[in-house]
Amino acid sequence: SAVISQKPSRDICQRGTSLTIQCQVDSQVTMMFWYRQQPGQSLTLIATANQGSEATYESGFVIDKFPISRPNLTFSTLTVSNMSPEDSSIYLCSVQDGTYEQYFGPGTRLTVT
Amino acid sequence: AQSVTQLGSHVSVSEGALVLLRCNYSSSVPPYLFWYVQYPNQGLQLLLKYTSAATLVKGINGFEAEFKKSETSFHLTKPSAHMSDAAEYFCAGNAGGTSYGKLTFGQGTILTVHP
Numbered sequence: 001s002a003v004i005s006q007k008p009s010r011d012i013c014q015r016g017t018s019l020t021i022q023c024q025v026d027s028q029v030t031m032m033f034w035y036r037q038q039p040g041q042s043l044t045l046i047a048t049a050n051q052g053s054e055a056t057y058e059s060g061f062v063i064d065k066f067p068i069s070r071p072n073l074t075f076s077t078l079t080v081s082n083m084s085p086e087d088s089s090i091y092l093c094s095v096q097d098g099t100y101e102q103y104f105g106p107g108t109r110l111t112v113t
Numbered sequence: 114a115q116s117v118t119q120l121g122s123h124v125s126v127s128e129g130a131l132v133l134l135r136c137n138y139s140s141s142v143p144p145y146l147f148w149y150v151q152y153p154n155q156g157l158q159l160l161l162k163y164t165s166a167a168t169l170v171k172g173i174n175g176f177e178a179e180f181k182k183s184e185t186s187f188h189l190t191k192p193s194a195h196m197s198d199a200a201e202y203f204c205a206g207n208a209g210g211t212s213y214g215k216l217t218f219g220q221g222t223i224l225t226v227h228p
Contacts, residue, residue: 096214100207
């Protein structure tokens with residue numbers, strides 16, 4: 001199984017600012033994913049990030065709001081831009097191995113004031 | 114499009130009692146199904162997965178789930194609840210194909226275990 005770390009673990013940000021979340025994996029993986037978990041809600045997929053290509057966004061999520069980088073096979077970043085209180089959520093990255101098992105990072109708890 | 118439905122947002126059981134968490138899916142193709150557990154202020158941990166092999170899947174911590182195609186269900190069970198099982202449980206599905214890797218999650222079920 002993959003071990004995933006995220007930075008920061010939590011942050012409190014002012015509206016209108018941006019926050020970049022880092023995701024580091026202990027092994028090389030092709031597919032990485034970013035999810036959002038709003039307070040009291042389930043997880044929703046934001047985008048798929050594959051190394052060497054543009055991220056693929058799900059309906060309701062756009063690159064201008066959630067730009068993603070994937071510079072290599074072990075690292076990715078998600079930026080939450082021009083934040084509003086509605087962006088207060090837990091953001092999780094995940095990776096999938098060849099057996100369809102998907103492993104999640106510990107999450108970044110974001111509060112926007 | 115695939116959807117995953119968990120019946121019951123809260124389930125409460127006594128320690129030692131049977132745990133049954135319900136999950137139904139809708140999909141036009143045989144899905145890959147998963148159960149995850151999330152403890153407070155932690156990430157998700159994979160409990161078990163179904164990937165079209167055996168229909169009865171055994172996972173960690175004594176949990177198991179049975180894939181029933183006729184009922185489009187993948188309910189999670191544990192014969193005897195332990196206090197440490199108190200957490201939120203998510204059922205998730207992946208339709209495969211062009212949706213490879215994209216998990217659709219149910220709404221989650223909070224399990225409470227009381228003495």
